Amino acid sequence: MGADRRSLIAALLRLARQPGPWLTVLLLAAMFLMPKAEPLMRWLFPGDPRPVYTRASFFELTLAHAELVAISSLAAAAIGIGVGIFVTRECGREFAAMAGAIAAMAQTFPPVAVLALTIPVLGYGAAPAIAALCLYAIFPIIAATVTGIEAVPATVRDAAMGMGFAPRDVLWRIELPLAFPFILAGLRNAVIINIGTAAIGSAAGALSLGSPIIEGLSASNPAYVLEGASIVALLAMAVDRGFAWLEDFTRPGGPEQPG
Amino acid sequence: MIELRNVSKSFGAVPAVADFSLKIESGAFFVLAGPSGCGKSTVLRMINALIFPDKGQIEVRGQDVRTMEPEKLRRGIGYVIQSAGLFPHWTVADNILAVPRLLKWSPPECAARLDALVGLLRVDPALLNRYPRQLSGGQQQRIGVARALAADPDIVLMDEPFAALDPVSRLVLQDELRGIHARSGKTIVFVTHDMDEAVRLATGMAVMNGGLLIQAGSPASILLAPVDDFVRDFLGAESLQLRLLDLVPVRTLMKPGKKGATETIAAGASLKNALNLMLACRRSSLGVADESGARLGEIHLNDIVARRDGG
Ligand SMILES: Nc1ncnc2c1ncn2[C@@H]1O[C@H](COP(=O)(O)OP(=O)(O)OP(=O)(O)O)[C@@H](O)[C@H]1O
Ligand SMILES: [Mg+2]
Numbered sequence: 056m057g058a059d060r061r062s063l064i065a066a067l068l069r070l071a072r073q074p075g076p077w078l079t080v081l082l083l084a085a086m087f088l089m090p091k092a093e094p095l096m097r098w099l100f101p102g103d104p105r106p107v108y109t110r111a112s113f114f115e116l117t118l119a120h121a122e123l124v125a126i127s128s129l130a131a132a133a134i135g136i137g138v139g140i141f142v143t144r145e146c147g148r149e150f151a152a153m154a155g156a157i158a159a160m161a162q163t164f165p166p167v168a169v170l171a172l173t174i175p176v177l178g179y180g181a182a183p184a185i186a187a188l189c190l191y192a193i194f195p196i197i198a199a200t201v202t203g204i205e206a207v208p209a210t211v212r213d214a215a216m217g218m219g220f221a222p223r224d225v226l227w228r229i230e231l232p233l234a235f236p237f238i239l240a241g242l243r244n245a246v247i248i249n250i251g252t253a254a255i256g257s258a259a260g261a262l263s264l265g266s267p268i269i270e271g272l273s274a275s276n277p278a279y280v281l282e283g284a285s286i287v288a289l290l291a292m293a294v295d296r297g298f299a300w301l302e303d304f305t306r307p308g309g310p311e312q313p314g
Numbered sequence: 315m316i317e318l319r320n321v322s323k324s325f326g327a328v329p330a331v332a333d334f335s336l337k338i339e340s341g342a343f344f345v346l347a348g349p350s351g352c353g354k355s356t357v358l359r360m361i362n363a364l365i366f367p368d369k370g371q372i373e374v375r376g377q378d379v380r381t382m383e384p385e386k387l388r389r390g391i392g393y394v395i396q397s398a399g400l401f402p403h404w405t406v407a408d409n410i411l412a413v414p415r416l417l418k419w420s421p422p423e424c425a426a427r428l429d430a431l432v433g434l435l436r437v438d439p440a441l442l443n444r445y446p447r448q449l450s451g452g453q454q455q456r457i458g459v460a461r462a463l464a465a466d467p468d469i470v471l472m473d474e475p476f477a478a479l480d481p482v483s484r485l486v487l488q489d490e491l492r493g494i495h496a497r498s499g500k501t502i503v504f505v506t507h508d509m510d511e512a513v514r515l516a517t518g519m520a521v522m523n524g525g526l527l528i529q530a531g532s533p534a535s536i537l538l539a540p541v542d543d544f545v546r547d548f549l550g551a552e553s554l555q556l557r558l559l560d561l562v563p564v565r566t567l568m569k570p571g572k573k574g575a576t577e578t579i580a581a582g583a584s585l586k587n588a589l590n591l592m593l594a595c596r597r598s599s600l601g602v603a604d605e606s607g608a609r610l611g612e613i614h615l616n617d618i619v620a621r622r623d624g625g
Contacts, residue, residue, distance in 0.1 A: 214399030217364055217471075218413050218461075219389030232403050 139200025184256030199241020203234025321370030
């Protein structure tokens with residue numbers, strides 16, 4: 056019993072030394088306890104009659120924000136990984152340069168401009184935001200997929216083919232597993248960028264953590280901006296730690312042993 | 315078993331193999347030798363249809379490789395590549411069992427085969443659950459050989475499989491491979507640019523240069539009668555006679571005799587080994603013993619020196 060308790064305490068201590076759990080706790084606190092922070096906001100922004108955003112709960116906003124990011128990132132992953140695989144096949148090699156150029160162009164297109172252009176087609180709400188975010192995330196994912204597949208040593212591919220792996224087996228059993236850490240890193244980049252960018256979705260009428268930010272900007276209420284932005288930042292950092300853990304966990308042979 | 319007829323292959327403007335014809339008999343231990351870049355790997359990769367020739371024909375087991383399904387052909391041919399090429403994300407055991415699993419062997423069959431290979435190639439069982447990056451270069455090559463033999467193919471292509479080994483492990487693995495070949499009757503096509511290795515292993519060999527076949531035949535016939543200066547230099551003319559001694563077992567020059575000669579050598583050792591031992595212990599004769607150590611006779615320096623080749 057005593058040993059059990061001691062190992063439990065040791066595990067908790069180990070957990071407490073990681074930034075991930077702390078960030079998660081902070082994020083949850085910010086989401087649920089923001090209304091309780093009214094005195095703090097009053098002190099920070101004296102003279103503001105209603106210093107805490109109440110139009111929607113922060114939990115609801117975070118959920119909507121996460122949904123925008125998740126849907127757009129999943130779509131971008133499907134497209135990006137698919138294109139990455141295609142341009143590294145024998146038959147798709149000639150499209151590699153073109154796909155890279157198009158994706159890079161999409162990346163440099165300002166997201167606000169994408170919103171402005173898609174709203175007439177998709178209407179107000181979440182759809183144009185998801186489209187813009189998706190377009191934004193495709194490039195890093197294609198780049199990561201291509202880098203990962205091209206990093207597979209030629210000798211390994213050669214050995215697999217020479218032993219009689221079909222092209223499909225080479226892709227699924229050799230190339231993708233070996234490229235996975237790269238793809239995961241690309242996905243991590245895309246998702247983190249999207250968490251920040253998703254706030255502008257509220258400019259198209261989508262509910263997100265950008266809603267208090269945009270309202271705060273238009274009504275000169277910096278407290279709202281601070282509230283929205285701090286949760287966006289915490290969400291980004293917590294998700295980033297989650298990816299770091301996933302990268303560690305999926306390494307062949309399990310997490311790297313320290314030392 | 316394997317036949318190449320007037321095969322040519324260029325990469326862009328660079329001809330890698332030109333008008334190459336070769337017949338490798340079933341059960342041969344065939345060594346392809348030649349300097350770097352002469353097209354040895356290309357010949358090997360055409361045999362398992364990783365590359366198709368621009369011109370000419372290749373037959374494996376009497377069938378044109380172009381008419382065969384490449385995956386099926388390759389699963390029936392063991393292949394050891396130049397740098398082991400183990401799958402970094404698979405354990406050693408999974409690497410070894412790659413082809414049996416492609417062939418859908420059952421788990422008990424795989425496990426039994428793994429056991430057998432570990433014994434055959436003296437793989438340290440502790441390595442089986444490691445990943446390739448946790449192995450030395452030599453260990454990786456040993457696993458590469460095990461992987462090629464895993465599904466017990468009757469043809470094995472080996473591209474400089476022992477290049478990363480120290481001389482001692484190299485000799486050990488050469489012996490093991492020779493034993494496996496002798497016991498199984500597999501056809502082995504073995505690429506090397508180490509002449510000592512070639513002579514030690516080959517039952518037949520071909521010397522290539524610049525994509526051309528320069529000379530083919532038994533190691534002894536090539537050593538005794540190199541067709542040109544290139545072959546002579548490649549074989550290392552200065553130690554040609556020593557290499558020839560490497561081909562001949564002690565037993566052929568053994569004479570009956572029980573007197574003297576405290577040092578003994580195995581009847582199956584080469585004359586080169588015998589000469590080396592004579593130099594080492596400063597004697598002009600040695601006792602000859604069989605595997606159990608029982609004395610069979612003796613061998614004399616004079617007989618080695620006076621020996622005429624071609625016999
Ligand atoms: N995929 C390829 N693309 C272009 N050129 C190639 C390719 N493979 C081989 N070559 C060229 O063909 C020639 C023969 O190459 P090969 O690999 O067969 O030589 P090798 O005898 O195996 O040499 P080594 O002993 O160095 O392994 C070389 O000039 C090489 O540069
Ligand atoms: Mg080669």
